[in-house]
Amino acid sequence: MSSTTIRLTLRIWRQEGPQQPGAFVSYALEPLSPDLSLLEALDRLNETLLMAGERPVGFDHDCREGICGACGFMVNGQAHGPQRATSVCQLYLRHFRNGDTLTLEPWRARAFPLQQDLSVDRSAFDRLLAAGGYVSVNTGSAPAANALLVGREQAEQAFAAASCIGCGACVAACPNASASLFVAAKLGHLALLPQGQPERQRRSTALQIAMAAEGFGSCSNQLECAAVCPKEISADWISRMNRSG
Amino acid sequence: MKLDPQLPGGAIQDAWTQRRRELPLISPINKRRFKVLVVGSGLAGASAAATLAEQGFRVTLLTYHDSPRRAHSVAAQGGINAARNYQNDGDSIERLFLDTVKGGDFRAREAGCHRLAEISGAIIDQCVAQGVPFAREYGGTLANRNFGGALVSRTFYARGQTGQQLLYGAVQALLRQVDAGRVELLTQRDVLDLITVEGVARGVVCRQQGSGRLEALTAHAVLLASGGYSNVFHRSTNAVKSNASAIWRAHRRGAAFANPCFTQIHPTCIPSGDPGQSKLTLMSESLRNDGRVWLPAQAGDARPAAAIPEAERDYFLERQYPTYGNMVPRDVASRRARERCLEGHGVGPGGRSVYLDFTDTISREGRAAIESRYGNLFAMYERITGSDSYAEPMRIYPAPHYTMGGLWVDYNLMSTVPGLFVLGEANFSEHGANRLGASALMQGLADGLFIAPATVSGWLAGHLHAEVNSDHPACQAATAVVQARIDGLGSSGLGSGFGSSSGGGRSCDSLHRQLGEIMIGACGISRHAEGLRAALAQVQALEQEFAQELRLPEPRVGRNPELEKALRLEDFLQLAALMLRDALAREESCGAHFREEHQSADGEALRDDVNFCHIAAWQWNGDGQEPLRHSEPLHYRHATPSRRNYR
Structure with missing residues (x-):
């Protein structure tokens, strides 16, 4: 832990609501401990704005330990900022240089309408999953757990795909705003397990149709999605989806 | 206030089967006439909503999140217990039952703990069927690991993200019902009051976060699965927005609050540094298997860890508890760390942390061994603190983590307000005065998958009332109260x-x-x-x-x-x-x-x-009035109350 402080300027997209016009506004932050997170720096800015009679900056967040997937915005043009495999809540001020200006913008995608400032509506992801991203099994009708054998490596691969936190960075980073990585990860997770087999084709078709219907674009192999994914989900899942559903 | 726990009679082993036999059933045609409101989309809420919808009830689920997948169950790391005895190490329903009662320090009901142990196996079956990618052995069977407070290996896990994987299983089951039109999913809603009609729970008032509009939603039964209240302490391991509003407002409307002072502090968290820090991050307790806790023997010793010679280090847990050492239970480890820090031995900013040192294990087994066991935790620690724990000891400190207290419920999970059921961490639960590791996920899913669907259905069978609509005077009155509160x-x-x-x-x-x-x-x-x-x-x-x-x-x-x-x-x-x-x-x-x-x-x-061998249940008595304390006596017929000894 360091005892020096860091000075940053935040250039933030401000837009009160979906119908209002938006613009960038710059804020010079007070000197802060480099051990604070970027979201905590926003908390501090918001407290200052509040006391000055201005509207605080809206941004999505909750668990602040990189697992709930609520947080996410662009930092200097990169989804979740410059650190590899890191969601924006896990970015600490020590990751920046004294005097830096950071430009913060919301995810921009037709399927993620803006709510306020840095906050967007990602409910389209839930509608994709609702279209078939599950195993149809009612409570009580499950066979004994060890009746279904799953090889260790297969289980680990399925886990890797299932670790997607649904933050939307893949969509934000994609020039086509495609949700292919999100959809492919869910299809891959369930297709690797015996439980997922009976509905496999139906699921694949339903999710891909829903993806287009929600206004997400198509994949053109830019691979920006995998580069920004905080859970390092591989673009190989997209190839797998295209090959075998 | 009458506290009738509705405990089943007869032998404890048959109690739950017997209770289910007694609960009346509803015909499939009538089920769709009932509306059920569920508050919260964590393990308990999502699984209860999905299961009730599968049975044919019309369900509305409310969550403050933008997506049900964000509920804080997602952050549970370690695992979920089940008495399956897959390791052939002597586990049984009886043993899990006794461990739970003892772990709770004899402040939970025997019948409830036994039911939890009984159901635990079926939970794993259901999760596997949903596609939860649990850790496996090479042969394809499920793997288990050890967890605190148990001598057997009964914890099922998915790396350090068990809660996430279980939640996604439950949420996918929920979304399947959304797609089928049987669950209405209302996100970004803060539940701000409970609506009662003639003393029976009939709905909630919620605020839509986007528009700020208040809505009165009505139903034949209301289920609260809104989580715990560790954020009373401001900084905790909970998500920043985790809150007690739904249970607190229900308490003010007549639901007794049980054992509110039973709150768990987890010993291994990343300590606070700057006052602007917003939360405390949990580091898995498994670290204590290989790390040694110590502090400088000399109070006020400001030298860096590496400069303090072995003879001047105090491995205080090993010194005070020769048998259990660094593996003493959570409460003991937390208390001793705090004590040493108050005496001036603490390290880090404000002297508010202790060292967790891996040097011995690294020199004994090599860095690779530690990396394979805890690589992700060391990486997380480094990301948050900027410090490399392979080179210098971690600094840890206890943080509020889980609340055993919550709304009082009877054996059927119904609160003192008829028609109001409380599930998961929101109720006062089977954890007594202390929860064992890997038991929270088990309880949330037991409540949501199996217990509430049976008991809620049983209660509804007798209550096919004329529907209460949102223009009912009770709805208008409750909405007006909330509006006045917001305006004031x-x-x-x-x-x-x-x-x-x-x-x-x-x-x-x-x-x-x-x-x-x-x-x-x-x-x-x-x-x-x-x-x-x-x-x-x-x-x-x-x-x-x-x-x-x-x-x-x-x-x-x-x-x-x-x-x-x-x-x-x-x-x-x-x-x-x-x-x-x-x-x-x-x-x-x-x-x-x-x-x-x-x-x-x-x-x-x-x-x-x-x-004090009882559950304390508090009754709200109006603003500015002292609340009333009631008690429900506890009886132990199977477990013999004993004193814990870890020395």
Whole structure:
């Protein structure tokens, strides 16, 4: 832990609501401990704005330990900022240089309408999953757990795909705003397990149709999605989806 | 207030089967005439909503999140217990039952704990069928690991993200019902009041975060699965927005609150540094298997860890507990760390942390061994603190993590308000005065998958009333109360002369920080009467300050995160006072509740089974009035109350 402080300027997209016009506004932050997170720096800015009679900056967040997937915005043009495999809540001020200006913008995608400032509506992801991203099994009708054998490596691969936190960075980073990585990860997770087999084709078709219907674009192999994914989900899942559903 | 736990008679092994046999059934045609409201989309809420919808009920699920997948169950790391005896190491339903009762320090109901152990196996079956990618052996069978408080290996896991994987299984089952049109999913809703008609729960009032519009939603039964209240302490391992509003408002409408002072502090968390820090991150307790806890023997020793020679280090847990050493239970490890820090031995900013040192294991087994076991945790620690734990010891400190207390429920999970059921961490649960590791996920899913669907259905069978609609006078009255509360927040201060903000000179965050400092000091790891009384006065003064000095941005319609925070904080302030009263009234030390007046000569907890072998259930008695304390006696017929000894 360091005892020096860091000075940053935040250039933030401000837009009160979906119908209002938006613009960038710059804020010079007070000197802060480099051990604070970027979201905590926003908390501090918001407290200052509040006391000055201005509207605080809206941004999505909750668990602040990189697992709930609520947080996410662009930092200097990169989804979740410059650190590899890191969601924006896990970015600490020590990751920046004294005097830096950071430009913060919301995810921009037709399927993620803006709510306020840095906050967007990602409910389209839930509608994709609702279209078939599950195993149809009612409570009580499950066979004994060890009746279904799953090889260790297969289980680990399925886990890797299932670790997607649904933050939307893949969509934000994609020039086509495609949700292919999100959809492919869910299809891959369930297709690797015996439980997922009976509905496999139906699921694949339903999710891909829903993806287009929600206004997400198509994949053109830019691979920006995998580069920004905080859970390092591989673009190989997209190839797998295209090959075998 | 009458507290009838509705405990089943007869042999404990047959009790749940017997209860299910007694519960009346509803014909499939009639089921769709019933509406059920579920608040919360974590393991308990999502699985209850999905299961009830599968059975044919019409379900509406409310969550404050933008997606049900964000509920804080997602952050549970370690695993989920089940008495499957897959390892052939002597586990059984009986053993899990006894471990749970003992782990809770004999402050939970036997019948409930037995049911939990009984159901645990079916939970794993269901999760596997949903596609949860649990860890596996090479042969394809499920893997298990050890967890604190148990001599057998019964914990199922998915790396360090078990909660995430279980939640996604439950949420996918929920979304399947959304797609089928049987569940209406309402996101970004803060539940702000309970609607009762003639004393029966009939709905909730919620605020839509986007528009600020209030809605009155009605149903034949209301299920609260809204989680715990560790954020009373401001900084905890909970998500920043985790809140107690739904259970607190239900309490004010007549639901008894049980054992509010039973709160668990987890010993291995990343400590706080700057006052602006917003939360405390848990580091898995498994680290204590290989790390040694120590502090400088000399108080005030400011040298870096590496410069302190072996002879001047105090491995205080190993010294005080030769048998269990660094593996003592959570409450003991937390208390001893705090004690040493108060005596001036603590390290880091403000002397508020202890070292967790892996040097010995690294030199014995090599860096690769540690990396394979804890690589992800070391990486997380480095990301947050900027420090490399392979080279220097971690610094850890206890943090509020889980609340065993919650709304009182009977064996059928129904609160003292008929028609109001409470599930998961929101109820006062089977964990007694202390929860064992890997038992929270088990309880949430037991409640949501199996218990509530059976008992809610059984209750509904007798209550096919004429539907209560949102234009019912009770709905209008409750909505008016909420509207008046929103309009009144921060209004009695300096008026609206501050640009687009109104109210006084205190931000919601600063008031919450102050509440946290009071509560962690007086009602955290260690408590005493004088401190609790002083804290009660301070919390009441702070509530006044909140009423007079809170600053809020206008307008109160539309999206206003500061207003959401203020509504949550007002409830935390009132709940904090109840926690302090409960801690004061419980003149004993048990589980996570340690009263300094009640300890042995060597500093161990002294339980009082003569006077306090009961559940305390508090009744709201109006604003400004002292709440009433009731008690439900506990009886132990299978487990013999014993004193814990880890020396």
